[in-house]
Amino acid sequence: MLDLLKKCGISDSNLGSCVGGSDWFTTKDTGINTSINPSNEEVIATVFEANKGDYEKVVKKAQSAFTEWRKVPAPVRGNLVREMGNALREEKDALGSLVSLEMGKIKEEGTGEVQEMIDIADFAVGQSRMLYGKTMHSERPNHRMYEQWHPLGPIGVITAFNFPVAVWAWNAFIAAIAGDVVIWKPSSSTPLTAVAVQHICNAVLKRNGYPGIFNLIIGKGSTIGELMLKDKRLPLISFTGSTTMGRRVAKVVAQRFGKTILELGGNNAIIVDDTADLDLAIPAIAFGAVGTAGQRCTSTRRVITHTGVTDTLIQRLINAYKQVNIGDPLQKGTLMGPLLNQGAVDAYMEAINAITVAGGEIVYGGKPIAGTGFYVEPTIARVNNDWDIV
Known part of the structure; x- marks a missing residue:
């Protein structure tokens, strides 16, 4: 583990706020965020949280950087994203392993998440040469009208634990080629992956002489997050997280006439009728449900079946679930890692209890797995679609 952390620039204690391409702020008296390995409950490392003063410094530096960055030609901005x-x-490989270590998703998913960052970078590079606008005839002699897209300003990006680095990239790289700069508040549950990404940003920004394009501030949602939501200097907030919190983000930002991008929770269903090919349906359902231990907004949560195939489907799903190798996400052959933390395990048990209280039947799983780490059994339950838990 120590070699991995060293490769990612992670120390035992890490600073938590930085203007991209510049020095890290040295605040150490606001609080300490301790990152826990969900597979064994051991401390990985700690991060010093930022305070309001750090936030002000980051925003002012971002504003200053924006006034220059917006004037850089879009293809040149795209070249920075290419780098x-x-x-x-x-x-x-190293960053993907760190995602697995800190968040708990299996190594293939951790590496795949970094590949998503690379993919959106490639996409953004192409888009940097495609910021087209219409030209139109005017009723005025010797005049033409044209359409031009203008950058917004410093963009606030608040990300969730389940995709701790990819969601930032989806926002940051598109924002950068459009002429915007980004202030990133990552999930408090996965601060180390954010620190590692910022180290990569800093190296690229310093090499190219563009400070302040990608900025980081790690702190509690109740302090740093609230400052971002209410800050009129951030014209857009991109938030990824729960539906409950998303409603608050939308309300607070709308009160100052700001813009929001919201990527919230899902209650995703797969419908299986009596003509379905179960050889295709079973792997799709199983992967959709147990991938990332069911902690994705796109996770399969419900299966609505034709009565003629329900029993067969359940039995085949049980057989599939029995083959899911649960364990250390960094070990080869593991198909499902742990939940994020004890709070996630408690929420899992509350859901199981709600199902049984409502009269549902747990046909497979339904229990935490004994030992260290936040592991639970993947679960199948018979329920009615009109129940609150469903």
Whole structure:
């Protein structure tokens, strides 16, 4: 583990706020965020949380950087993102392993998440040469009208634990080629992956002489997050998280007439009728349900079946679930890692209890797995679609 952390630039204690391409702020008296390995409940490392003063410094530096960055030609902005993509290619294996270590998703998913960062970088590079606008005839002699897209300003990006690095890239690289700069508040549950990404950003920004394009501030949602939501200097907030929190984000930002991008929770269903090919349906359901231990907004949560195939489907799903190898996400052959933390395990048990209280039947799983780590059994339950838990 120590070699991995060293490759990612992670120390035992890490600073938590930085203007991209510049020095880290040295605040150490606000609080300490301790990152826990969900597979064994051991401390990985700690991060010093930022305070309001750090936030102000980051925003002011971002504003200053924006006034210059917006004037840089879009293809040149795209070249910076291209270099970010290349830097991520070099660090793909290490960063993917860190995602698995800190968040708990299996190594293939962790590495795949970094590949998503690379993919969006490649996409953004192409888009940097495609910021087209219409030209139109005017009723005025010797005049033409044209359409031009203008950058917004410093963009606030608040990300969730389940995709701790990819969601930032989806926002940051598109924002960068459009002429915007980004202030990133990552999930408090996965601060180390954010620190590692910022190290990569800093190297690229310093090499190219563009400070303040990608900025990081790690702190509690109740302090740093609230400052971002209410800050009129951030014209857009991109938030990924729960539906409950998303409603608050939308309300607070709308009160200052800001813009929001919200990627919230899902209650996803697969419908299986009596003509379905179960050889295709079973692997799709199982992967959709147990991937990332069911902690994705796109996770399969419900299966609505034709009565003629229900029993067969359940039995085949049980057989599939029995083959899911649960364990250390960094070990080869593991198909499902742990939940994020004890709070996630408690929420899992509350859901199981709600099902049984409502009269549902747990046909497979339904229990935490004994031992260290936040592991639970993948679960299948018979329920009615009109129940609150469903």
